Amino acid sequence: MLVLAICRxxxxxxxxxxxxxxxxMIEDFxxxxxxxxxxFYAGMVTSAFTFAEFSTGLLWGRLSDKIGRKPVLLTGLAGTALSVLVFGFAPNxxxxLLARAIGGLLNGNMGVLSSTVTELVTAKEHQPRAYTIMPxxxxxxxIIGPMIGGALARPCISYPSIFSPGTIWERYPxxxxxxxxxxxxxxxVINGFLFLEETHAQKKMQRDRGLELGNWILSKFTGFGKCAESRDEKSKFSDREDEIQPLIDHDEQLPTYRTNENTPANSPRLRSASVPTLPQDSLDLTQSKAHMGVSISKTFTRPVVLNIISFGILAFHTMTFDQLLPVFLATAPPKDHVDTSLPLKFVGGFNLDSKTVGIILSIQGVxxxxxxxxxxxxxxxxxGALRSFRFIxxxxxxxYLVTPYLVLxxxxxxxxxxAVVLAWKCxxxxxxxxxxxxxTADNAPSRLALGTINGVAASTASLCRAFGPTISGILYSVGLKTGYSGLxxxxxxxxxIGGAVVGLMIPDSATRPSSHDDQIATPDDDVEVAQPSRA
Known part of the structure; x- marks a missing residue:
C-alpha cells in the first residue's frame, strides 16, 4: 500500500x-x-482531461484484467508526465486542451487503482481503514499541487529578482x-517499476524484472527487506518444500492394506474427500476461466449498475464544486452597477490572486x-458504508445552495x-x-471482474466530470451576465438531489440474496474431508 500510495x-x-x-492562464491566452x-474556457481545460479519460477508461480497465494492474498503472503515470510537460509549454x-487530452487518453488509473486496493485488502474489517488510504x-x-501551482506560476512576476524578464520563464509563465x-x-514511475507488486490473480505469478531489480537495490542497504518474492524465488521455495515432504503421509495406509469397502468408489465419505484441494493460484485460474464465461448481465448486476450511476452523479457535482471554487474566488466584483434583488439576484466574487487561491486550496487539503x-x-x-453514503x-x-451566498x-x-463551507465540503x-x-467492491459478483467494473465506473465518472466543469462554466458565465451568480x-x-434518489435505491449487500450463478464454487465447497481411521 505504501508503494501504491507513492504512485498515487x-x-x-x-x-x-x-x-x-x-x-x-486563460487571461494570458x-x-x-x-x-x-x-x-467557460477554464471549464473546457478541466473537461478536456476527463472527456479523454472517459473515452479510454473502459479500455484500460479491461486491459488491466488481461495484462495485469502494474503495467497499466505505470503507463498512466507516464502519460501524466507527458501531459504536464506539454501543458507547461502551451502557447495557446x-x-x-491537447495536452490535457493526452493525459486523459493515456491515464486509466482511477479504476485500476480501485481494483488494486480491492485485491490487496480482502478482509471486511480492514476495509474502512484501507479505503481511506488512497483518499x-x-x-x-x-495540498502540494495547488501550493506549488500557485507559488511557481508566472515566476517572472512573483519572483523578478530570481527569474528575470526575457527568459524562457516569461515566454512560458x-x-x-x-x-x-x-x-x-x-x-x-521509477518507484512503481522497482517496488510495485502485481496484484492480479493470474499475472502476479509472472516474472517481474523490475521487482527483481528493486529487490537487488534494497539488498544493498541494510535494514531493508524485499518488496516481494519474484516468481523464480517462489518456485525455488516451492521446490525446496517438495524435497523435504515425505512421499507417503504418515497417516496414509499402504495400498496393500486397503480394502475395497474403504475405496473412494464404494464410500461416499471418502469419495467426497478424494477431491483434491487446489492451491490458491490454481483456484484463481479456475475462477478466471469461470468468470470469462460469465455474461455482461451477470457482471453488471442491478446493485453494480446503481453504484456506477451514483458514482457518476457524485463525480459530476463534486468536480463542479472543485472547478467553480477557484473561479469563484478569483472573480472580481462587477465594475458596472448590477441590480440586486435578494434572495436570488446578486453578483460577486472574492477577487483573490493565484497565490491566495493556492494557499486556500492547500489548507483545504490539510x-x-x-x-x-x-x-x-x-x-x-x-x-457502515451504505448508511454513510445514503446520509451524505x-x-x-x-x-451548493449555501455557497454562492458567501459573497453577501x-x-x-x-x-x-x-472556511465553514470548505470544511463541510471536505x-x-x-x-x-x-x-x-x-x-462497489462488496456488490461485485467476482473479484476477477473488478478491472472491468471499475473501468466502466471510471469512464462514467470521467464523462460526468467532463460535462460538470463545462456546463457549470457556461452557467456561471450566464449567471454573471444576468445577475444570478448562484445559477x-x-x-x-x-x-x-438526483444522486440522492439513486443512492436510496442501492440495496444492502449484507442482506441481498446471492445468486447461485454469481458465485464461483471452490473445491472446498460442500466437501467433507475424511480423517484417516486408525482402527
Whole structure:
C-alpha cells in the first residue's frame, strides 16, 4: 500500500496544480475580452482531461484484467508526465486542451487503482481503514499541487529578482509548476517499476524484472527487506518444500492394506474427500476461466449498475464544486452597477490572486488529510458504508445552495464563512467516496471482474466530470451576465438531489440474496474431508 500510495500521490499534484492559475492562464491566452467567459474556457481545460479519460477508461480497465494492474498503472503515470510537460509549454488554448487530452487518453488509473486496493485488502474489517488510504494520499497531493501551482506560476512576476524578464520563464509563465509536477510523476514511475507488486490473480505469478531489480537495490542497504518474492524465488521455495515432504503421509495406509469397502468408489465419505484441494493460484485460474464465461448481465448486476450511476452523479457535482471554487474566488466584483434583488439576484466574487487561491486550496487539503486519518475510518466502521453514503447523498445538495451566498457576508466574515463551507465540503467528500468504493467492491459478483467494473465506473465518472466543469462554466458565465451568480451552484444542487434518489435505491449487500450463478464454487465447497481411521 505504501508503494501504491507513492504512485498515487503524483496524479493529484499534477491534476490539482493547475487550479490556482488556470483562470489567469486563460487571461494570458487572450481568447476573450469578456471576463465573464473566462470561466467557460477554464471549464473546457478541466473537461478536456476527463472527456479523454472517459473515452479510454473502459479500455484500460479491461486491459488491466488481461495484462495485469502494474503495467497499466505505470503507463498512466507516464502519460501524466507527458501531459504536464506539454501543458507547461502551451502557447495557446488549443495546445493546452491537447495536452490535457493526452493525459486523459493515456491515464486509466482511477479504476485500476480501485481494483488494486480491492485485491490487496480482502478482509471486511480492514476495509474502512484501507479505503481511506488512497483518499489520504489524494489529500496530500491536493495540498502540494495547488501550493506549488500557485507559488511557481508566472515566476517572472512573483519572483523578478530570481527569474528575470526575457527568459524562457516569461515566454512560458506556467512551465515551472509543470516541470515540478513532471519530476514528481517521474519519481512515481521509477518507484512503481522497482517496488510495485502485481496484484492480479493470474499475472502476479509472472516474472517481474523490475521487482527483481528493486529487490537487488534494497539488498544493498541494510535494514531493508524485499518488496516481494519474484516468481523464480517462489518456485525455488516451492521446490525446496517438495524435497523435504515425505512421499507417503504418515497417516496414509499402504495400498496393500486397503480394502475395497474403504475405496473412494464404494464410500461416499471418502469419495467426497478424494477431491483434491487446489492451491490458491490454481483456484484463481479456475475462477478466471469461470468468470470469462460469465455474461455482461451477470457482471453488471442491478446493485453494480446503481453504484456506477451514483458514482457518476457524485463525480459530476463534486468536480463542479472543485472547478467553480477557484473561479469563484478569483472573480472580481462587477465594475458596472448590477441590480440586486435578494434572495436570488446578486453578483460577486472574492477577487483573490493565484497565490491566495493556492494557499486556500492547500489548507483545504490539510483538513481533508486530518479527517481522512482520524474521522472517516471511525464513521465507516460505526455506521457502515451504505448508511454513510445514503446520509451524505441526501444532504449534499444543501452545500451548493449555501455557497454562492458567501459573497453577501460582511468582508470581515467572508473568510470564516468560506472556511465553514470548505470544511463541510471536505467532510462530505472524504466520507462518500470510500463508501461508494466499498459498496462497489462488496456488490461485485467476482473479484476477477473488478478491472472491468471499475473501468466502466471510471469512464462514467470521467464523462460526468467532463460535462460538470463545462456546463457549470457556461452557467456561471450566464449567471454573471444576468445577475444570478448562484445559477451554476443551484443547478448543481438539483444534480445532487438526483444522486440522492439513486443512492436510496442501492440495496444492502449484507442482506441481498446471492445468486447461485454469481458465485464461483471452490473445491472446498460442500466437501467433507475424511480423517484417516486408525482402527
Amino acid at each position: 500521490i503524483c496524479e493529484p499534484i499534477a491534476f490539482m496544480g493547475i487550479f490556482p492559475y488556470v483562470y489567469f 487572450h481568447v476573450t475580452d469578456d471576463a465573464s467567459r473566462i470561466s 488554448l488549443t495546445v493546452a 489520504v494520499v489524494w489529500c496530500l497531493g491536493s 506556467y512551465l515551472l509548476p509543470n516541470l515540478f509536477s513532471a519530476l514528481i510523476v517521474l519519481v512515481g 483538513y481533508q488529510l486530518l479527517i481522512n486519518m482520524f474521522l472517516v475510518p471511525k464513521v465507516l466502521k460505526h455506521f 447523498a441526501i444532504a449534499y445538495f444543501m452545500l 457576508l460582511p468582508p470581515a466574515y467572508r473568510m470564516v464563512g468560506l 467532510t462530505f467528500q472524504t466520507i462518500v467516496y470510500p463508501s461508494n468504493a466499498i459498496l 451554476a451552484w443551484w443547478s448543481t444542487a438539483l444534480v445532487a
